[in-house]
Amino acid sequence: MPKLLQINPVIRRNTSTGKIMQEIGELVTSRGWESWVAYSRGRDGVPGPESASALKGSKLLPVGSRLSVALHGLETRLLDRHGLGSRIATKRFVKAIKRLDPDVIHIHNIHGYFLNYKILFRYLAECGKPVIWTVHDCWLYTGHCYHYSAAKCFKWKTGCKDCCQRREFPTSWFIDRSAANYRDKSESFNSIPKDKLTIVPVSEWMGNELKASFLGKCNIQVIHNGIDTDTFAPQDSAGIRSRYGIGDRKVILGLASIWMKEKGFDDFVELSSMLSEDEVIVMVGKMTEEQKRRLPEGIVTIGRTDNVQQLAALYSAAVAFVNPTWQDNYPTVNLEAMACGTPVITYRTGGSIEAVSEDTGFVVEQGDVRGLLECVRKIEERGKECFSGKCRERALKNFRKQDRYEDYMKLYDNCLKK
Structure with a gap:
């Protein structure tokens, strides 16, 4: 039975990425896969019986604690080191992944004060597992911000520095580490062998932006987000x-x-x-x-x-x-x-x-x-x-979400055939 591990800071259905992760888990379990979801215990806590049963087959792999999230947040605010805290939590998480031994690892978001990307990607670069990374925002290829269009800043194409959005999420109060963050991300995210990493932007626009970034030589495959077209349908108003x-x-x-x-x-x-x-x-x-x-x-x-x-x-x-x-x-x-x-x-x-x-x-x-x-x-x-x-x-x-999740299912199957 193939195993899928998805990673995202939240699993709640009232969040877009949490809902996507849960519904992908439902699809793969219906196809005979084993589904695991890793999330931030410090953000979402430990779901109660009602919430856990709503996962419909996916098993939980909580990461970190409220303390590790708080310390990671403090490190972000004081030192502009978002994604570089949570060292102990991430080392424990990597050990858990090794025990689980998934066949496919699907990342949604790793920012959110719960993972250390250097430690995680050191493992991903060596484990030989296929990695799929759905890109929901721009944080993974900038030195700080999660979006830059409104600020009209395009330093990410050549190398971030003197960040004009340092006070935006993930906020840094004093230090601008955007140049070093840019170099650290480029080194870590490019460390996975190109035949093992598939980056999945949710729009053609983002796909083109990625091609202009330090991840431009990676395998990039667009899969749009979908919606529930049964619920969202013409109604009496x-x-x-x-x-x-x-x-x-x-x-x-x-x-x-x-x-x-x-x-x-x-x-x-x-x-x-x-x-x-x-x-x-x-x-x-x-x-x-x-x-x-x-x-x-x-x-x-x-x-x-x-x-x-x-x-x-x-x-x-x-x-x-x-x-x-x-x-x-x-x-x-x-x-x-x-x-x-x-x-x-x-x-x-x-x-x-x-x-x-x-x-x-x-x-x-x-x-x-x-x-x-x-x-x-x-x-x-x-x-x-x-x-x-x-x-x-x-x-x-x-726009049917069932069709878009089938695109992921096909991608998983193709990864296993390589």
Whole structure:
């Protein structure tokens, strides 16, 4: 029976990477594999019986403790050494991997204050196991940051230094170690033999960025993220309209886990001043009290929600889903909106444009708020129904999570044949 080991700091289903890891585990166990998931005990604790049973066949391999996470966080804040703490926890983890002896090792994220990448990759370079690394953000090939598009910094192509985002995640209060971090990552991540490592970016955009990085000579294979197209499907929106006092107004929907400038908060504020009386912006996601005070009257706000049925109804209620993001890899909110029959309007940002075709939405240049409104009006004039069928059809053809997980299954099988 082949064994799969997946690695990610969190396993909770209300996190995107945790959910992906669990659902991949469900697929491989249904195919006769043994599934193990390694995660940060200091971040997620020890799941109770109900949570553990929800893993549906995957077995847990907890790493570290709350203390090791706290010390790793302190080392990050004081010395800019994110990914270089947790030495004892990682050595113990490597011993556990050796005992487990998995056939395939699949990394999702290793940043998150729980692993020492030098120790882990020293083992991965020598063990002879096939390693798959799904790239969910840009941290693995920069000297510090997890994304650089909004900052318009491209030092990662030649060598990081004088980091302009030192105070961003993973925050360093005093020291800029970006040049040394860049060299350390390049040495560690390139230490695995090229025929044993497959890097899987979640978008074509990120794949092209990786090819320009110090990992450019690695085997790179894009596998997009998928969504549950059974849950995210056209819904009756009458209830949601009544609940939030929307009435018959045309809904312009925006959604973010946490609203910030990079997700288009300021752009929605500007857009609100251009609307007619029969249009309304609905913003879903967590906001600070200061942000709430800045919002003009007329914008409907809904706090962050994990209720997917409610989200599907909100997507369905909208005449358009507007995503004025300034940095993104492959936002699943675009996919969810289209699966609910709602066209998407987005800035020309990273992988955000990849889901949108000519008959399912529009792409405008970053910062062109009036262009966003013009595209909304085009949809209103033609009627949302002219887009809905194509949106749903595209979602079913390209965004089903079952199909994307099958891509991973094929990749695992190919790794074992080498």
